[in-house]
Amino acid sequence: MIPLTVIGGFLGAGKTTLVNNLLRGAQKRWGVLVNDFGALNVDAALIEAQDGRSIALSNGCVCCTMGDDLGDALATLAGYRPDHVVVEASGVADPWRIAQLALVEPGFSLEPIVVLADAMTLAAGLADRWVADTLRRQLGFAELIIFNKIDQASPAQLAGARVAVAELRPQARLVETTQASIPLDALRFSPVPRPQPSRFLADTPHPFITALWVPPGPLDPVRLRACLADLPPSVLRIKGAVTLNGDAKLLQYAAERWAFTPAPAGLPLGLIAIGTPEMPDLAPILAACVA
Amino acid sequence: MSTTVFVARRIVTMNCSIPLATHLAVRDGRIIGVGDASIASQFGPAVIDDRFADSVMTPGFVEGHGHAIDGQMWRAPYAGYYPRTAPDGAHHAGLRSIAAVTADLRRHEAALVDPAQPLIAWGFDPIYFDGPRMTVADLDSVSATRPIIVAHVSGHIYNVNSAVLERCGFSRDSNIDGLLRDAAGNLTGELQGPAVMGRAARTVGDAGLLRALDVPGLRAYGAIARRVGVTTSTDLANALTETNLTALRGATAEADFPIRLVPAMRAREYSLTDGIALISQLRSQSTDKLHFGMVKLVVDGSIQGFTARLRWPGYHNGAANGLWYVAPAELGAIVEAYHRAGVQLHIHTNGDEASELATEMVGRAIAAHPRPDHRHTLQHCQMADEAIFRRMAANGMCVNLFANHIYYWGDQHAAITMGPSRAQRLDACATALACGVPLAIHSDTPVTPVNPLFTMWCAVNRLTPSDRVLGPPERITQAQALHAVTLGAAWTLKLDHKIGSLDIGKFADCAVLADDPLQVAPEAIKDISVRGTILGGQVFAAS
Numbered sequence: 001m002i003p004l005t006v007i008g009g010f011l012g013a014g015k016t017t018l019v020n021n022l023l024r025g026a027q028k029r030w031g032v033l034v035n036d037f038g039a040l041n042v043d044a045a046l047i048e049a050q051d052g053r054s055i056a057l058s059n060g061c062v063c064c065t066m067g068d069d070l071g072d073a074l075a076t077l078a079g080y081r082p083d084h085v086v087v088e089a090s091g092v093a094d095p096w097r098i099a100q101l102a103l104v105e106p107g108f109s110l111e112p113i114v115v116l117a118d119a120m121t122l123a124a125g126l127a128d129r130w131v132a133d134t135l136r137r138q139l140g141f142a143e144l145i146i147f148n149k150i151d152q153a154s155p156a157q158l159a160g161a162r163v164a165v166a167e168l169r170p171q172a173r174l175v176e177t178t179q180a181s182i183p184l185d186a187l188r189f190s191p192v193p194r195p196q197p198s199r200f201l202a203d204t205p206h207p208f209i210t211a212l213w214v215p216p217g218p219l220d221p222v223r224l225r226a227c228l229a230d231l232p233p234s235v236l237r238i239k240g241a242v243t244l245n246g247d248a249k250l251l252q253y254a255a256e257r258w259a260f261t262p263a264p265a266g267l268p269l270g271l272i273a274i275g276t277p278e279m280p281d282l283a284p285i286l287a288a289c290v291a
Numbered sequence: 292m293s294t295t296v297f298v299a300r301r302i303v304t305m306n307c308s309i310p311l312a313t314h315l316a317v318r319d320g321r322i323i324g325v326g327d328a329s330i331a332s333q334f335g336p337a338v339i340d341d342r343f344a345d346s347v348m349t350p351g352f353v354e355g356h357g358h359a360i361d362g363q364m365w366r367a368p369y370a371g372y373y374p375r376t377a378p379d380g381a382h383h384a385g386l387r388s389i390a391a392v393t394a395d396l397r398r399h400e401a402a403l404v405d406p407a408q409p410l411i412a413w414g415f416d417p418i419y420f421d422g423p424r425m426t427v428a429d430l431d432s433v434s435a436t437r438p439i440i441v442a443h444v445s446g447h448i449y450n451v452n453s454a455v456l457e458r459c460g461f462s463r464d465s466n467i468d469g470l471l472r473d474a475a476g477n478l479t480g481e482l483q484g485p486a487v488m489g490r491a492a493r494t495v496g497d498a499g500l501l502r503a504l505d506v507p508g509l510r511a512y513g514a515i516a517r518r519v520g521v522t523t524s525t526d527l528a529n530a531l532t533e534t535n536l537t538a539l540r541g542a543t544a545e546a547d548f549p550i551r552l553v554p555a556m557r558a559r560e561y562s563l564t565d566g567i568a569l570i571s572q573l574r575s576q577s578t579d580k581l582h583f584g585m586v587k588l589v590v591d592g593s594i595q596g597f598t599a600r601l602r603w604p605g606y607h608n609g610a611a612n613g614l615w616y617v618a619p620a621e622l623g624a625i626v627e628a629y630h631r632a633g634v635q636l637h638i639h640t641n642g643d644e645a646s647e648l649a650t651e652m653v654g655r656a657i658a659a660h661p662r663p664d665h666r667h668t669l670q671h672c673q674m675a676d677e678a679i680f681r682r683m684a685a686n687g688m689c690v691n692l693f694a695n696h697i698y699y700w701g702d703q704h705a706a707i708t709m710g711p712s713r714a715q716r717l718d719a720c721a722t723a724l725a726c727g728v729p730l731a732i733h734s735d736t737p738v739t740p741v742n743p744l745f746t747m748w749c750a751v752n753r754l755t756p757s758d759r760v761l762g763p764p765e766r767i768t769q770a771q772a773l774h775a776v777t778l779g780a781a782w783t784l785k786l787d788h789k790i791g792s793l794d795i796g797k798f799a800d801c802a803v804l805a806d807d808p809l810q811v812a813p814e815a816i817k818d819i820s821v822r823g824t825i826l827g828g829q830v831f832a833a834s
Contacts (some may be wrong), residue, residue, distance in 0.1 A: 011618040036562055069489040092615045100467045101486045104460060130619040130648060133612050221464055225476075228466070244464070259465040 001109040001264075002031070002078060004085045004102045005187045008095025008138050009116030010125060014148040014180035015088050016040065018116065021180060022061075022086060028184070029060035031082025033073055035090050037065060056080070070098060074105050084111075086187065092134055096141035096255070103252045103259040109239055110254050111188045112173075115142035116180065119153035123160030126168075139169050141255050143236055144186060147176045171233055171276060173208075189237065189274045208236065209277055213286050214270040218243040220291040227289050228258055234278040240271035294318045294337040295828060296330070297799075299348040301807055305778045305792035315348065317799040320579070320827030325793050340830070346822050347807045349773065350792050351522025351800035352743035353780035355691045356637075356670050356733035359504060359526040359552065362512030364413050364737050368399045370441055371414030373699070375740050376518065378511035389417075389425050392441070396433045409438040409495045414737070416444045418595065418703055425450045426473070427480030438495045444738060447596050449482045451491055456480065458494045461487070503534045509542035509552075517549035517831050519742040520802030520821040523781070523790050524550050527637060527670065528557035528587035531569065543580040549824065549831045551800075553784050555585040555637050558625060559617075567632040579798070579827065582786065586629050587670075588638045589616045591645035594673060594708050595700050599642030601674065607710035613642060623652040626667075630656040635785055636667040637691075643674035650682050657686060668783045671735075673718050674709070680719070680726035689783045692718040694732040694750040694775075695739040701755035715762035720750045724771060731780035732772070747772035747808060748817035769809045769816065801825040803833075 009015050016039045022030050023042065034040060040063060042055060049056040054064040054076065062080040066073050070087075077085055085108065089095045095113050102110040115138055118125075125135050139145065145165055150158055158176075165172065175182055189208050221244045228238075231253075238253035241263040248263040251271065273282050295317045302312040302325065309325050316324035316334050324330040331337060365377045370392050374385040386392045392415065400410055410433070417424050430439045430452035439452040456462065456478060461470055463477055469484040482488050504526075516524050529535055531554060542548050556570050566586065573583035591613055592598020597606060598613040605612055617625065629636055630653070638653075640646040646669055653667050668689040669675070673696060675683070683690060696704075697718055705714040716722065723730050732750050734741045750772045753761045760766075767775070781791025790798055803823040808816050823833045 011621050039562075069493065070485065071489045071493055075493075091618045091621065097468065097484070097486060100469075101490075103467055104465065104487070104490060106460075130615075130644070134615055134618075225464060225466075249464075257467045259460070259467055260462060261460045 002082060002085050002107055003111045003188055004087065004108040005111040005114060006087045006089060006095045006099045006102075007114045007116065008089040008093065008098075008142070009091070010118070010131065010135055010138065011091035012121070013091075013116035013118045014146075015091075015116055018180035018182070019086065019088050023057065023059075023063070025184075026057075026059040026061055028083040029062075029081075031077040031080055031085040032061065032063045033066050033070070033077060033085070033087045034063060035066055035088065037063065070101055071105055074101070074108065078107055084187070094137050099141070099254065100257055103254060103257060104261065106261055110237065110252065112143040112186075112236070113141055114144045114146060114187065115139055116146045116148050117161060117165070119147040119150045119158050119161050119176070121157075122147075123157060123164055126164050136168060139165065139172075142169055142172045145169065145172045145174050146180070146182060146186075147174065148180050149178060150176045151178045208274050209279055211273045211275075211279070211282055212270060213273070213283050215242055215286070216290060218246070218291045219289045221245065224289040227285055228253060229256070231256070232278075232280065234276045234280070235273060235282070236276065237274040238271050241267045241269050242271065243269065294323065294334045296337045296339050297348070297801075297825065298339060298341040298344045299803075300345050302348045302793065303773070303807060303809060304794065305350050305774060306794040308794075312793070315793060315799065315801070317828040320799060320829075322793055322795055322797055322799050324795065342830075343803050343822065347804045348793075348801045348825075349520075349804065349808065350777040351790065351802050351824055351826065352520045352776050353731075353784070353791060354516065354521050354524040354733060354736070354741050354743065355731040355780035355783050356527050356693075357516070357524045357736040357741050359509055359512045359524070359529070359554075361515060361737040361741065362510065363504070363508035365511060368395065368410075368412040369414045370395065370412040371444060372416050372419045373740070375414070376515065378514040380514075380518065389420060389429055392425070393429050393433055396430070396439065396441075400433050400437065403437070406437060409440065410434070411440050411442065411495075413442045414444050415441045415450065418700070424479065424481065427451070427453050427456065427478060430480060440491060440495060445593060445596050447483065447593075447598075449488050449491055451480050451482060453480070455491050455495060459487075459490050503532065504529070504538040506538050506541045509538055510545075510548070513542070513549045515736075516741055517824045517826075518821065518833050519744065520804065520824055521741060521743060522550055522800040522802070522824050522826050523784075523786070524552060524741070525585075525784065526552055526554040529554040530560045531556045531573065532560075539581055543578065547829075548580060549826055551580045551582065551790070551826070553582045553585065553786070555587040556583075558586050558588050558629070563625065563628045567628065567634070570634055571632065582784070584635060585637055585784065586634050588622070588625060588636060590622060590638060590640045590649055591616060591642050594641050595703060597708070599674075600644040600648070601642040602644045602647065606708055607713070608707050612644075619648055619652075622648065623655060626652045627656045627659065630662065630665060630667070631660050633662070635665065637670050638667065639670045641671045641673050643676060643679065646672045646675045646679050650679055650686060650688065653688055654682065654686050663687075666729075666783065666785055668731075670733075674713070674716065675719065675723075676716060677722050677726060680723050680728050684727040689729040689731070690723050691731040691733050691780070691783055692720055692723065692750075693735060694718050694720065694746050695734050697749045697753050697761055698755060699739050701753075701761045702757050702759065705755075705759065705761065716765065717761060718750075719762065719765045720767045720771070720775070721765045724767065729779060729782050730771075730775045731783045732775045733780075742817075743776040744808060744819055744821070745817045747776055748814075750775065751813045751816060754814075769813060772816075773808055799825055799828040
């Protein structure tokens with residue numbers, strides 16, 4: 001399964017800068033989906049092959065344009081076997097809508113939904129009659145919010161942005177940065193066993209906690225569905241293989257949405273849950289779903 | 292230098308100097324004289340063509356907002372509610388119930404030989420049906436093994452059968468947005484939004500509805516358009532890829548291609564630099580039948596799909612505000628760049644907030660870079676109020692209103708989306724004219740069928756299927772409506788010096804009608820039969 005990170009954020013928040021950073025650093029073979037090559041600042045000397053829809057770089061990275069059908073573009077990208085796929089949502093898109101595709105596209109696993117925000121303009125944007133509701137929608141399902149351009153923001157602007165996000169999306173982790181520069185592990189869930197006491201103090205992404213549960217046997221689909229529907233928002237992801245009605249199924253869960261697809265051959269049974277420090281112990285909850 | 296003189300019972304010219312005539316003299320495809328019988332001998336030896344002597348002629352109709360892909364839709368079965376005529380002239384009565392739709396699909400299914408070939412239908416719109424929506428069981432009754440997709444007329448929803456659900460891996464246990472369920476939690480087979488629809492289309496294979504333009508498809512569109520009196524149609528919008536350009540050039544080069552095509556470049560396909568370079572290069576390659584120069588922008592979605600951007604008080608049923616398809620500031624930058632490059636913009640705005648934003652951005656662009664006669668046009672602009680129209684007039688903008696919407700969705704707008712009082716100003720043709728905004732009216736085919744006489748009827752009567760008159764003061768006169776589908780539409784395309792009226796030097800493009808749309812009773816405009824068209828002096832019979 002290829003990890004997939006959706007990067008959202010309004011026009012000017014720094015999404016393209018972030019993508020350019022990834023491609024230039026190239027510590028992995030990134031596969032990047034963008035709306036438009038034009039804004040990408042790819043060094044011409046790096047370009048190995050290019051057609052209308054994709055650019056392959058000599059450092060192993062590849063960029064594709066999204067076109068009308070995101071799933072189609074993802075399939076094209078998967079053909080290059082990248083280590084990690086990053087989807088740059090358009091400035092007005094709802095990143096959560098795009099993220100859900102990863103739940104049904106075979107071969108991808110959904111990593112944190114990242115939303116960049118311009119620390120200078122976020123508070124003003126949330127008061128703007130033309131853009132406020134779009135910003136709210138974008139932040140609504142964010143799991144990692146990156147305040148960018150904090151060097152240019154006044155203390156009042158930054159404080160306003162923090163207050164707004166604490167109100168809109170208290171569940172999200174926060175990172176504050178400049179030039180859209182972030183530690184690479186922020187683009188994947190990097191769970192640790194023990195929760196940290198505060199989520200607002202550190203300047204790196206707060207860790208997530210993780211739990212593994214191996215079902216003792218087949219699960220009951222009706223009870224499992226009911227159980228998933230009742231999970232609290234502190235559960236960010238569940239993924240792994242289970243047996244339902246005699247078939248091995250891959251479950252992917254994110255933010256109260258989920259999909260079952262046929263499990264890849266050889267995947268051992270077991271569910272991995274990733275959550276905020278408030279995530280409850282899932283073992284007794286899931287055990288009630290055993291058929 | 293042969294001259295042909297066409298004789299008609301009456302010729303409505305839309306030409307102020309000679310508004311009415313009986314004779315039209317044509318040389319080299321252009322009008323050399325218009326007037327009474329005395330002009331027949333004024334231009335040397337002439338062939339008198341009196342086959343339309345008992346008909347009425349008007350300038351050929353101009354469809355200011357259509358999509359040439361209409362011609363290719365008909366490769367798949369039509370599943371729409373309203374009657375519609377196929378390119379071959381076959382009349383489809385319209386399917387008035389879900390049972391009628393499935394019965395028709397069964398007929399098409401039986402004709403397919405290869406059991407793996409998917410069955411795709413288009414034009415479905417359940418908004419008109421009372422009672423339960425179409426379900427997976429309905430389509431499984433057609434076939435549970437052959438993949439079936441019924442595309443809605445909006446383009447934003449599919450209904451599919453269980454064969455498609457299975458292949459997509461969508462099941463009762465999938466819980467993602469866009470998979471609709473019944474009260475018991477089972478999937479209904481209705482797929483909403485690009486994520487799940489795209490997966491279905493890709494899983495089933497070539498859905499047929501997403502193909503690039505080709506020459507046979509354009510011929511089919513030409514056949515549909517000329518049958519309703521159209522001699523010029525936009526294709527709004529077109530990616531203008533090499534494939535599409537080859538098809539456009541190929542079709543319009545054919546001697547018997549019956550319409551002039553005016554494609555608008557879909558801006559979002561290109562970066563600003565590339566888009567401006569392409570449209571500038573294409574502009575010089577225009578021919579008599581293929582005109583380049585316009586660019587299309589899309590600001591929001593549709594009202595009945597709840598994706599249009601509305602100002603306060605928003606959707607009548609409380610739905611959340613719609614979506615920007617482009618960020619407001621980005622729209623400003625795009626408008627400015629194309630405006631500076633001398634391009635004419637056609638800007639899709641359905642909701643009033645989108646219209647207001649586009650008007651604001653055009654205002655900023657012309658303040659920064661004054662350019663006379665830009666004629667930037669808002670397309671659809673369905674909910675603009677008087678204040679927006681006044682600002683548009685002050686900016687020198689034009690409007691092309693979606694008059695067909697009044698009939699096709701007027702009742703739904705009054706009941707659900709806009710509420711009874713705001714719906715009165717849906718496609719406010721009279722207000723636009725009163726404010727001094729040049730007006731065209733359109734069908735947006737294939738969203739509603741291209742038929743300018745019907746579009747005129749909508750703007751003149753504003754009747755809905757329930758016999759409600761939606762906003763009586765917004766009704767316009769027959770003469771205003773005829774202007775809006777001829778010279779008015781030509782003005783919005785910057786082609787009013789070539790088409791849109793019957794005047795010396797302009798193309799000899801006519802619609803040939805059984806009756807005069809200015810003299811029949813207002814409610815009868817849509818029933819006037821079209822006997823043919825004349826394009827550059829060449830006669831096309833309507834049959």
